[in-house]
Amino acid sequence: xxxxxxxxxxxxxxxxxxxxxxxxxxxxxxxxxxxxxxxxxxxxxxxxxxxxxxxxxxxxxxxxxxxxxxxxxxxxxxxxxxxxxxxxxxxxxxxxxxxxxxxxxxxxxxxxxxxxxxxxxxxxxxxxxxxxxxxxxxxxxxxxxxxxxxxxxxxxxxxxxxxxxxxxxxxxxxxxxxxxxxxxxxxxxxxxxxxxxxxxxxxxxxxxxxxxxxxxxxxxxxxxxxxxxx
Numbered sequence: 001x002x003x004x005x006x007x008x009x010x011x012x013x014x015x016x017x018x019x020x021x022x023x024x025x026x027x028x029x030x031x032x033x034x035x036x037x038x039x040x041x042x043x044x045x046x047x048x049x050x051x052x053x054x055x056x057x058x059x060x061x062x063x064x065x066x067x068x069x070x071x072x073x074x075x076x077x078x079x080x081x082x083x084x085x086x087x088x089x090x091x092x093x094x095x096x097x098x099x100x101x102x103x104x105x106x107x108x109x110x111x112x113x114x115x116x117x118x119x120x121x122x123x124x125x126x127x128x129x130x131x132x133x134x135x136x137x138x139x140x141x142x143x144x145x146x147x148x149x150x151x152x153x154x155x156x157x158x159x160x161x162x163x164x165x166x167x168x169x170x171x172x173x174x175x176x177x178x179x180x181x182x183x184x185x186x187x188x189x190x191x192x193x194x195x196x197x198x199x200x201x202x203x204x205x206x207x208x209x210x211x212x213x214x215x216x217x218x219x220x221x222x223x224x225x226x227x228x229x230x
Contacts, residue, residue: 028041028042028043028058029042029043030042030043030044030045031043031044031045031046032044032045032046032047033046033047033048033049034046034047034048034049034060035048035049035050036048036049036050036051036054036055036056036066037050037051037052037054037055038056040056041056041057041058042056042058043058043059043060043061044058044059044060044061044062044064045061045062046061046062046063047062047063047064047065048060048062048063048064048065049065049066050064050065050066050067050099051066051067051068052066052067052068052070052101053066053068053101053102053103053104053105055090055091055103055105056090056091057090057091057107058090058091058092059091059092059093059094060091060092060093060094060095061094061095062094062095062096063095063096063097063098064091064093064095064096064097064098064099065098065099066097066098066099066100066101066102066103066115067099067100067101068099068100068101068102068116069100069101070101071100071101071102071116071117074101074102074116074117074131075131080132080134080149081104081117081119081134082119082134083119083120083121083134083135083136083151084104084105084106084107084119084120084121086121088105089105089106089107089120089121090105090106090107091103091105091106091107092106092107092108092109092110093106093108093109093110093111093113094110094111095110095111095112096111096112096113097109097111097112097113097114097115098113098114098115099114099115099116100115100116101115101116101117102115102116102117102118102119102129102131103115103118103119103120104117104119105119106118106119106120106121106123107120107121107122108120108121108122108123108124109122109123109124109125109127110124110125111124111125111126112125112126112127113125113126113127113128113129114127114128114129115127115128115129115130116129116130116131117129117130117131117132117133118132118133118134118135119134119135120134120135120136121135121136121137122135122136122137123135123137123138123139123140123142124137124139124140125139125140125141126140126141126142127140127141127142127143127144128143128144129142129143129144129145130144130145131144131145131146131147132144132145132146132147132148132149132159133147133148133149133159134147134149134150135149135150135153136150136151136152137150137151137152137153138150138152138153138155138157138164139153139154139155140155140156141155141156141158142155142156142157142158142159143158143159144158144159144160145159145160146159146160146161147159147160147161147162147163148161148162148163148171148173149162149163149164150163150164150165150167151164151165151166152164152165152166152167153166153167153168153169154167154168154169155169155170156169156170156171156172157169157170157171157172157173158171158172158173159172159173160173160174160175161173161174161175161176161177162175162176162177162178162187163176163177163178164178164179164181165178165179165180166178166179166180166182167180167181167182167183168182168183169182169183169184170183170184170185170186171183171184171185171186171187171190172186172187173186173187174187174188174189175187175188175189175191176189176190176191176201177190177191177192178191178192179192179193179194180192180193180194180196181194181195181196181197181199181206182196182197183196183197183198184197184198184199184200185197185198185199185200185201185204186199186200186201187201188201188202188203189201189202189203189205190203190204190205190215191205191206192205192206192207193206193207193208194206194207194208194210195208195209195210195211195213195220196210196211197211197212198211198212198213198214199211199212199213199214199215199218200214200215201215202215202216202217203215203216203217203218203219204217204218204219204229205218205219205220206219206220206221207220207221208220208221209221209222209229209230211230212228212229212230213228213229213230214227214228214229215227
C-alpha cells in the first residue's frame with residue numbers, strides 16, 4: 001500500500017515538473033506578416049504593420065512600419081520622455097523602422113530608423129528623427145532636428161543640440177554638452193567636464209582639458225584665452 005502511495009505521489013510530482021518545463025520551453029510564435037497592437041505576444045520575421053506605439057515584448061526582424069496620428073502633440077508634452085527601464089522596454093527591431101511618430105518604449109534598434117522621435121535603451125546604426133533621439137546607448141550616425149541625447153555612445157551626432165554623459169566620436173550642433181568627451185565638438189557653444197579632443201566654436205568650456213580649444217572664447221581649469229587654448 002505504501003509503495004502504491006509513493007508511486008502515485010512521484011507520478012503527480014513528475015507531471016507538475018514536466019508541465020512547468022513545457023511552459024518554459026514554449027517558443028513565441030513568429031510570423032512573416034504581423035500587425036500591432038495585438039492581444040498576444042508574437043515575433044515577426046518579415047514585415048510588421050503598426051498603429052500607435054503599442055507593442056508587446058517582441059522582436060521584429062525585417063521591416064516595421066508604424067503610423068501614429070498623435071505625433072503632433074509630442075512637442076506639447078511638459079517634459080522629455082525618459083529612456084524606458086527594463087520592465088517598461090518592449091520591442092526590439094533588427095532592420096528598418098519607419099514611423100510617422102516613433103517609439104517611446106523600445107528595447108533595441110539595430111539598423112535604420114526614420115521617425116519623428118525615438119526613445120530606446122539601445123540604438124545601433126543610422127537614425128533620422130524629426131524631433132529627437134534619446135537612447136541610453138547610442139552608437140552610429142544619428143541626425144535629429146532638436147536633440148540627440150545619450151548616457152554613453154560612439155559615432156557621429158548631428159542636431160541643434162547634442163547631450164551625453166560619455167561620448168566618443170564627433171558632435172555637430174549649435175549647442176553640445178557632454179560630461180566626458182573623447183573626440184570632436186563643433187558648434188556655437190561646446191561644453192564638457194572632461195575634454196579629450198578638440199572643441200571648435202564661438203564659446204568652448206571644459207573643466208579638465210586634455211586637448212585643444214579653438215574659438216572666440218575658450219575656458220578651461222588652467223586658463224581662459226581667446227582664439228586658441230590648450
